[in-house]
Structure formats: C-alpha cells, structure tokens
Amino acid sequence: MKWVTYDAGAGPRAGVLDGETVHGLSAGVSVLSLLGEDALVEAGADALRAPAEVRPLAEVRLRAPIPRPPSIRDGLCFLDHLHGCYRAMGRSTELHAAWFQTPAFYFANPAAVVGPHDDVPIAPGSTMFDLELEVGIVIGRGGSDLHPDEAERHVAGYTLYNDWTARDHQQRDMAQGIGMGKSKDSAITLGPALVTADELEEHRRDGRLDLGLSAAVNGAELTSGTLAAMDWSVGELLAFVSRGTELVPGDVIGSGTVPGGCLLEHVDTTDMAAFQGWLRPGDVVELRGDGLGATRQTVRAATPFTPLRSGC
Known part of the structure; x- marks a missing residue:
C-alpha cells in the first residue's frame, strides 16, 4: 500500500493511494498513530473498502507521509558518494578505516520535514544550497539491538528523502568539529508516500531492494542509481543505529546519498563558492524512485536573518 498524509482544506488526514484517488481515513487518524498501534494493514484494507472520504489526488495537497517523525537519523551508506565529495573538495579519496567498520549517521531535524511538492526556501x-537524493527507511515495529539479518522485519516501508544541504554552512560545521548543524x-x-515494504518486494534482487533512483534539476538529470548499491545494507544500518538504544x-533513517546525487559531487572549480551550479530561487528539483513515486519542488529565496557578532 501507498500511505499518504494529505490536506483537502480541512487539515491533515491519513489516506491510501489507489491510482489517482486518495481513500481517506477518519479525521484525527494519522499514519504515525497507525504505526504505533501496528494497525497499518488492517486500516489500509478498511480505507479501500469503506473510506471516510475519497478525493482526487490532483485536488489535495500531499504533505510528508509522517509530517513530524519521532526522530530522524541520516546514514551515509554509499561510500562512492563520499569519494565524489572528497574529489570535489580537492581531498584525497582514500577513506579512513572507520568508514568500513560501521555505517555513519547523524541526527537530523524532525521539525524541518516538508512535503513532496512544497516550495523549499534556501537556508x-x-x-551554496544543495540537494541530496536518498531513500527514507521508516520503522514500523520498534526494537533495540536488532540483528542485521532480521532488522528489515522492523521496516514499515520506504519513502523518497531529499536531504537539502547548505554547503557553505557545512564547511563551518566541519571546522567546528562536533557534527552537522x-x-x-x-x-x-x-x-x-510511505510505500509498505511488501509492495516493494518485487524489486528485491540477491537479498536487496534494487530500486532505481534518479534526481533532476530543471529537467536535466543529475544522476541515477540504485538502492542496491549501498555499501552498508539496510539490515546493517538498522542494526547499528539500534545498538544500545530504542x-x-x-522513526526515519536515511540511506545516504546515491553517488552523484548532489551538486557538490559535480563541482568543476577549485573554488567551491565560485561554482555556478548551486541551487537558486526558481530552480525545480525532482527525485524519482521505482515504486516510490516522485517529488517535485521549487527552490525559493532565503528568509532574512539577524547577523551575529561575526556577521554570519
């Protein structure tokens, strides 16, 4: 099933996509509440059989399927993405041994979540504003200290994930040395949509989901790849992030960026600030994924801010 959170003018509601229509549940029911009650399958069957309302997809606003996840962790499971970033920054592409010992991840901001067609202001x-093509792994059944071979049983489904990034701010974050800020x-x-794991099983090859993924800016393809190329599997990623915690x-865990799936990897100058490809107001960014659908968003100008003592 493809679960969505939509707004037809009376506030957000949960629903199931059926072709070009949305079969809505009663007001007050959210996708997150259904996950917490382990009721996604039963509620989906009820929505298709006897929906509280039916709306044409073209007439509703799709929000993020889980507008405010309990937590978000973003992994880095495609090491070729890191190679590409290092090349663009003029660094050696040799990776520290730590990258091969455990998957890397950081905690992201649940309050920053936006919907698949919402405009996105520059930070x-x-x-130096950028996009990142990823897949979000959504937890359905909680747990801790998951085993790599069994962790995928805890996955409710998958969704496209765009990790918008201010590269100039990232340079300062890296200089400060305490992680992403x-x-x-x-x-x-x-x-x-949140596409349930069972619906994507037809894409499984050699034990991994072989989901084709692509990103485009203003209609020009930036990259294409597959989720199956992750250097750390979904099971390994979930096992690590659940180690010693619940x-x-x-909860949403990002796959990390598909190689080539950000503008940083395409920088063609030794002066990153002089690169002409960073996102600008009016640019249109699209992500696509086999079985996952597509996002399409317009970049808007940044909101004003009050400078601090350093002028930043």
Whole structure:
C-alpha cells in the first residue's frame, strides 16, 4: 500500500493511494498513530473498502507521509558518494578505516520535514544550497539491538528523502568539529508516500531492494542509481543505529546519498563558492524512485536573518 498524509482544506488526514484517488481515513487518524498501534494493514484494507472520504489526488495537497517523525537519523551508506565529495573538495579519496567498520549517521531535524511538492526556501545566509537524493527507511515495529539479518522485519516501508544541504554552512560545521548543524537544519523532504515494504518486494534482487533512483534539476538529470548499491545494507544500518538504544514506530533513517546525487559531487572549480551550479530561487528539483513515486519542488529565496557578532 501507498500511505499518504494529505490536506483537502480541512487539515491533515491519513489516506491510501489507489491510482489517482486518495481513500481517506477518519479525521484525527494519522499514519504515525497507525504505526504505533501496528494497525497499518488492517486500516489500509478498511480505507479501500469503506473510506471516510475519497478525493482526487490532483485536488489535495500531499504533505510528508509522517509530517513530524519521532526522530530522524541520516546514514551515509554509499561510500562512492563520499569519494565524489572528497574529489570535489580537492581531498584525497582514500577513506579512513572507520568508514568500513560501521555505517555513519547523524541526527537530523524532525521539525524541518516538508512535503513532496512544497516550495523549499534556501537556508538563511547560504549561497551554496544543495540537494541530496536518498531513500527514507521508516520503522514500523520498534526494537533495540536488532540483528542485521532480521532488522528489515522492523521496516514499515520506504519513502523518497531529499536531504537539502547548505554547503557553505557545512564547511563551518566541519571546522567546528562536533557534527552537522545549520547545514542540515533547513529542510528534509519526505514523500510522496510511505510505500509498505511488501509492495516493494518485487524489486528485491540477491537479498536487496534494487530500486532505481534518479534526481533532476530543471529537467536535466543529475544522476541515477540504485538502492542496491549501498555499501552498508539496510539490515546493517538498522542494526547499528539500534545498538544500545530504542527505535520506535515512525522513526526515519536515511540511506545516504546515491553517488552523484548532489551538486557538490559535480563541482568543476577549485573554488567551491565560485561554482555556478548551486541551487537558486526558481530552480525545480525532482527525485524519482521505482515504486516510490516522485517529488517535485521549487527552490525559493532565503528568509532574512539577524547577523551575529561575526556577521554570519
């Protein structure tokens, strides 16, 4: 099933996509609440059989399927993405041994989540705004210390994930050395739907989901790839992030960026600030994924901000 959160003018509601229509549940029921009650399958069957309302997809606003996840962790499971970023920054592409010991991840901002067709303002003060093509893994059944071979049983489904990034802010974050900060704080796209894991099984090859993924800016393809190319599997990623802590229903874990799926990897100058490809107001960014659908968003100008003592 393809679960959505939509707004037809009376506030957000949960529903199931059926072709070009949305079969809505009663007001007050959310996708997150259904995950918490382990009721997604039963509720979906009820929505298709006896919906509270039926709306044409073209007449509703799709929000993120889970507008405010309990937590978001973004992984980095495609090491060729890291190679590409290092090349663009003029660094050696040799990776530290730590990258091969465990998957890397950081905590992201649940309040930054936006819908699949929402406009996205540039992060305040940024002139090097970027996109990142990822897949979001949504937890359905909670747990801790998951085993890599069994962790995927805890996955409710998958969704497209755009990890919008201010690269100039990221340079300052990296210099400060305590992890990602304002560079990753402005927007995270989830959507258009939470596609349940069972619906994607037809794409499984050699034990992995072979989902074709692509990103485009203003109609020009930036990259294409597959989720199956992750250097760390979904099971390994979930096992690591759940080690010594509890994952809960609705938590979202990003796959990391598909190689080539950000503008940073395409920088063609030694002066990153001089690169002409950073996102500008009016640019249209699209992500696509086999079985997952597509997002399409317009970049808007940044909101004003009050400078601090350093002028930043």
